[in-house]
Amino acid sequence: MKYSLIIAFCLCQWVGFCQTTTNTNVGVSLPSIALLDIENSGSINLGFSAPTEGGSPLINNSSNNSAWLNFTSALGVGGSRNVSAYISSGITPSGYAIILETATYSGAGGGQLGYRLPFVSLSNMPQKVIDNIGGAFTGNGLGNGYNLRYSLAITNYGALRKENSTFTITYTLTDN
Amino acid sequence: MKTMLFSIILLLSTICVEAQSINAIGSWSVSVPSNTISEAGNDYNINLTSVTNQTMIEINVPSTTANWRVDVDKQDSFWNNSLSLWIRKTGDGIGILGSSISPIGTIPFFRLANMGQPFITGVKNYVGIPVQYEIRGLSVLIPASTYNTTVVYTITEY
Numbered sequence: 001m002k003y004s005l006i007i008a009f010c011l012c013q014w015v016g017f018c019q020t021t022t023n024t025n026v027g028v029s030l031p032s033i034a035l036l037d038i039e040n041s042g043s044i045n046l047g048f049s050a051p052t053e054g055g056s057p058l059i060n061n062s063s064n065n066s067a068w069l070n071f072t073s074a075l076g077v078g079g080s081r082n083v084s085a086y087i088s089s090g091i092t093p094s095g096y097a098i099i100l101e102t103a104t105y106s107g108a109g110g111g112q113l114g115y116r117l118p119f120v121s122l123s124n125m126p127q128k129v130i131d132n133i134g135g136a137f138t139g140n141g142l143g144n145g146y147n148l149r150y151s152l153a154i155t156n157y158g159a160l161r162k163e164n165s166t167f168t169i170t171y172t173l174t175d176n
Numbered sequence: 177m178k179t180m181l182f183s184i185i186l187l188l189s190t191i192c193v194e195a196q197s198i199n200a201i202g203s204w205s206v207s208v209p210s211n212t213i214s215e216a217g218n219d220y221n222i223n224l225t226s227v228t229n230q231t232m233i234e235i236n237v238p239s240t241t242a243n244w245r246v247d248v249d250k251q252d253s254f255w256n257n258s259l260s261l262w263i264r265k266t267g268d269g270i271g272i273l274g275s276s277i278s279p280i281g282t283i284p285f286f287r288l289a290n291m292g293q294p295f296i297t298g299v300k301n302y303v304g305i306p307v308q309y310e311i312r313g314l315s316v317l318i319p320a321s322t323y324n325t326t327v328v329y330t331i332t333e334y
Contacts, residue, residue, distance in 0.1 A: 021330045024200040024231050026250075026261060028224060028311050029207040029322040037216035070217030074316035109217065111317040135317045140217035 033074040034081065036173040039142050040066045046098075046152050058160075063151035069102075069130070070145040071173055072137045073111075080176045081133040082114070084126035090167035095159030097121045098167065099151045102129050107144030111136030116146060121153070122169060131176070196244065198331040199234040204309055213316070220314040228266040229306035236301050237333055243299050247292035247330045255325050256318050261288045262310040263327070265296060269305035277302060285310055292330060 044066065049059035073081055085100060102116040112134025120127050130146060138145035154160065204226045212220060237244050250261055262285040268277050277298040285308075286293070296305065309327075 018196065019330050019332045020196050020198055021328055022198045022200045023326050023328050025203040025205075025324060025326055026309055026311075027203075027205040027322060027324040028259065029205075030314070030318055030320045031208055031210040032320040033210060033213060033316060035213060035216035070215075072213055072216050072218060072316055074318075074320050076321060077319045107217075110219070135315075135319060137219045137316055138217045140215045144217055 030074065032076065033072055034173045034175075035072040036083065036171060037070045037140075038148075038171060039068040039070055039145075044150060046150060048096075048152065048154075057157075058154065060152055060154065063149055065101075065103075065147055065149035067148040067150075068142050068145045069148055069171065070138045070140055071133070073133050073173065074135050075175070079134070080112075080114075080131075081173055082128045082176055083130040083133070083171055083173050085120065085122060085129050085169055085171050086126040087122050087124050088168050088170035090165060092124055093165065093167075094161065095154065095156045097153045097155050098169075099153050100129065100169075101149040101151070103147040103149070105138070105146055107139035109137045109139040109144060113138065126172065129171075133173075196238070196242070196331055196333045197234075197236045198246065198329055200231050200307075200327070200329050201234065202229075202231040204230045206311070208314065219316055222314060224311040224314070226309040228308045229304075230309055231307040231327075232303075233269070233296075233305040233307060233329065234303045235298065235305070235331060237331075239333070242333045243297065245294065245332045245334065246296045246298075247332070248288065248295040249290060249292040249328050249330075250288045251290065251326045251328055253324045253326060254321075255323050258315060258318050259311060259313045259323060261325060261327075262286060262312060263288050263295075264308050264310075265305060266308050267304075267306045269302045271298070271302045272300050275300035275302060277305070288327065292328075295329070 044064040046062045100120045100122050105113050113136045114130045114133035116130050206224050264283050264285045266282045
């Protein structure tokens with residue numbers, strides 16, 4: 001009787017729960033991506049105005065903050081990137097500096113958006129303006145990313161000359 | 177008597193193993209083109225979808241009266257939980273005389289989990305049941321790498 005029950009139990013197992021499996025593989029590769037764009041990257045004009053009173057300094061009240069820095073960054077685990085800026089063409093200013101102020105991030109992006117170096121005096125050597133960028137996207141267009149403000153600062157009155165100068169500022173998204 | 181019982185169990189086990197088979201032919205490997213994002217500042221805005229017959233399933237149940245059910249799940253080897261794998265059946269394949277399959281035709285995608293979910297039921301043998309996959313949740317926030325998972329099809333005869 002006991003054996004009959006065991007056999008019946010085994011038959012139930014056989015009839016009710018007999019299973020076989022097969023497998024197939026699915027794989028997806030995500031690439032490394034580094035895209036950088038300046039929204040409103042057209043020319044801007046900055047300048048000094050002559051004072052109206054003898055003995056007064058030059059009037060320096062022009063600045064421009066119409067440009068926004070957008071980027072998309074995808075990279076492997078543990079990596080990071082930075083955005084640097086430099087004067088890539090034009091004679092390095094004499095007697096004054098071009099100041100780049102980078103505002104805090106705002107927009108519809110996400111991820112590891114890095115931290116800004118808020119105040120940089122631009123030269124012909126690349127300087128970091130945003131660092132520690134990971135996998136991130138800022139959002140596209142004006143109002144997304146890092147707002148950039150350009151202004152001038154007199155560094156040496158003695159070296160100032162009446163002149164019109166044109167500079168090109170280049171931004172680069174680079175692996176750290 | 178014990179020897180006889182053991183022999184019966186062993187025989188049943190053997191019968192069980194040979195009672196049915198399922199084959200899934202066709203894996204899927206896909207790379208996201210690096211130019212998918214055309215504007216800096218954007219994230220991916222796409223899903224990756226395989227061809228409609230990426231995997232073809234073949235079912236063989238020797239018992240002519242046997243009903244069967246196929247469950248499906250995934251077992252991750254290297255995967256990111258922000259990615260989701262979806263699956264659907266896009267046709268019925270070809271069954272032998274007296275066969276049936278349910279649901280019929282193309283079904284909506286459903287998300288694969290790490291636990292088995294009912295996929296198809298049927299009666300008798302089938303070949304060429306087409307299966308399509310879709311990967312969702314792509315984002316640049318997911319570290320650049322290659323991710324792999326195994327789709328497991330389990331047939332149960334009842």
